[in-house]
Amino acid sequence: MILLLVAFSTVSAGYESSNAKISNIYSDINSCDVTIKSETTIQNLILSLQLFDDGNFVDEKRLFIDELEPESKNIRVVSWDIKNPDESSYKVSARLIQNSSIVDSKNHSFHFGSPAIPRITVDDVVSDSNGLNLIVNPRESVIADIEYMLVNGSEVIYTAEDMKVSIHSRSVELRKRWGVILKNNRVYHGRLKINLHTPVNDVHAFMTSFTAKDNAVITDIYKDEVGSSVTIAGKSQVPFSGYLEFRVLKNKSGSVKVVESAVKKSPVLLDGEDETVEVIWNNTLPKGIYKLTVELVGNDGDLIDKKETIIESDYRQTSDKKDEEKEAGKPVPGFLIFDSLMIFTTIAVMYWIRK
Helix, strand or coil: HHHHHHHHHHHHHHHHHHHHEEEEEEEEECCEEEEECCCEEEEEEEEEEEEEEECCEEEEEEEEEEEECCCCCEEEECCCCCCCCCEEEEEEEEEEEEECEEEEEEEEEEEEECCCCCCCCEEEEEEEECCEEEEEEEECCCCEEEEEEEECCEEEEEEEEEEEEEEECCCCEEEEEEECCCCCCCEEEEEEEEEEECCEEEEEEEEEECCCCCCCCEEEEEEECCEEEEEEEEECCCCCCCCCEEEEEEEEEEEEEEEEEEEEEECEEECEEEEEEEEEEEEEECCCEEEEEEEHHHHHHCCCCCCCCCCECCCCHHHHHHHHHHHHHHHHHHHHHHHHHHHHHHHHHHHHHHH
């Protein structure tokens, strides 16, 4: 029974390995991406990529793949380490290996240094914690399929496509936001492939790196003598979970003093999301003019945004109101003198008449 089980396991492992296939490979002189598909769960694979220049070995990359999930599409990306490459024909040999046996293989050839004038030029490619941006200028009208990739290490963790994009007569600005959550301070790569189909298949590939950072911005502030509310908008696919620091300052006798302060935790925000944070002062601000500063502090304790504004308070404390009422009820000193004179004059006239 034990021998039968071992034999079954060996056959099963071999069958699973045969379901892992290299479905696509693309390379230029800078980088290479390979798409692997599997119908079953497969573990402990090695992807070997070798670059040759007219048959001469140039570079090799070996990637370890822990596991392929069933019906999955796994894309791996490498960068070639070539300084001052020669104008030549190159070939990439991709091999998928498990238990020292080649499971599948595929080759891809390309030419570097061709004098052919490209049908488009990509003026700029920028990837950051939000997504990938590019500007494309056409030399002639084209229809393009554009593929966006987010790469973590060597593994593509997010892909998106814009199919049949019309590019003609003027520059086109394109943008794609990452659809996954990023980790703060981790280095990622944004990869872009533009595929032109006719008259010949022509691919333009670009890759840029960035360090993911949390980001947010203060978009609106409401304030009065009672408190303040601040609206924050997320600006990154790294979850923002910082805090707001409020300070109310008053100029007293030539020196600025903090009369109110508060710290409020921010709701967790991603790019495109916004929330409002409210704070109530410990005491209502007496009548006067104050300066309010609001600082937005990020996940790492760094200052992300800062806004300043003015609070003009008309609030009068109860004791002040009573004093004013008392003052309003008191006769003015001038009128007291006038009344005394009138009384004195009246008495004098009456005395004179009686005489």
